[in-house]
Amino acid sequence: MKTAGVVGLGDMGSGLAKNLIKNGFSVKGADLLPNRCAAFEGLGGQICSSPAEVGCEAQAVFVMVMKGTEVEDVIFGAEGLLTTMAKGSAIILSATIKPSEARKLGHAMANSGIHLIDTPVSGGFPGAQAGTLTLMAAAPDATLDAFLPFLEAVSANIHRVGTQPGDGQTVKACLQSLIGAQFSATFEAAALAAKAGVPGQVLLDVFSTSSAGCGVVNNALEKIIDRQFEGTGSHINTMHKDLTIAMGLGEELGVPLHTAGSAMQIFHAGRSKYPNGDNWVCTRVIEQIVGAELHRDGSK
Known part of the structure; x- marks a missing residue:
């Protein structure tokens, strides 16, 4: 069974987690709010205490937080995803942030051995919960092909809008x-x-x-x-x-x-x-x- 992660289990992230579980993934998640964590565990997810714990053994992790600074901390912080994720895995940036922030993230991750898929979403709370989101995905085709099952689990439409971080944003x-x-x-x-x-x-x-x-x-x-x-x-x-x-x-x-x-x-x-x-x-x-x-x- 493939393992996916979700950091940020709010209105949108909870929908991502729900549909990943529905599609047969083992899902690990983290959020700062206890009620969100409890709801995620109720869906069958494995709650983690930090992004680092989410990233351990996960082939791909969705980051669905609010701001670019939060994304940066989730990825590069002392307990960030890069401290545990294996080379060849992927961080799926589903949060909406500034294009310049996504480009900065991509540049900083260039030598990490971990892929960055810049793919903000559209469809709101109903689309997230129903697994019918539209994705604006930006990464090399080979990367998107490799992680397509993760993206397909949460979406109805995947548009390949570019190859570089920032293109999706x-x-x-x-x-x-x-x-x-x-x-x-x-x-x-x-x-x-x-x-x-x-x-x-x-x-x-x-x-x-x-x-x-x-x-x-x-x-x-x-x-x-x-x-x-x-x-x-x-x-x-x-x-x-x-x-x-x-x-x-x-x-x-x-x-x-x-x-x-x-x-x-x-x-x-x-x-x-x-x-x-x-x-x-x-x-x-x-x-x-x-x-x-x-x-x-x-x-x-």
Whole structure:
């Protein structure tokens, strides 16, 4: 039986672990929060006290933490993955970080004998839990071929977007600039409908069957009209971070990102007002300005 590892067992990492176990892998995992560790053990995983322990005997380890500095510590720290992982194994960078941070990691690992697969994901909490994520994978073809069973266990779509660390993160930044704009436009449209007295169900029926309908819009609108603003697996901190990365890449390359910039400010407002909320909570900020709320049945 092949052994996989997951460092970071939150909304996304728990889904990776769940589907690796489902596909027959022995899975080791680590997280700082005891409740996450307990849930992972309940799935049949082997909890570890450090990334180093996760990496011992694992052929591949997914790193699903929040920030580039956290990724660096997981890999290079005193109890990091590089202290125990065998040559020829792979670190699968599934977290979303800055492209420049991924390039730095790749450069630092160049002589380690351990592969780095830069493959951020898309699909959110539902995709992670269902094993239907889209992967933006960057590594030499031979490396991707060798570790394809690990990637296939957690995804429905694997796109080979480049060969170097940072290539996957660059594509993810472009994607998040679009998704952020879709979210923010949905929040504004929801507030407009609320002020005009349109029931939420009517708006959802029309949007979901129109050319504007898509997974991002439909899911966001469902959460808004049912007033589900926390605990849905899409914490606002993640999208706020991703938009920050996209804006930073635009600044680095001299590309104006007007729409993504507006989305960034909407998410910044939502995060400032409701730091424990999910993405859709941004709508509440706009609703409070206009004095109306959008409910499924049109009630106030």
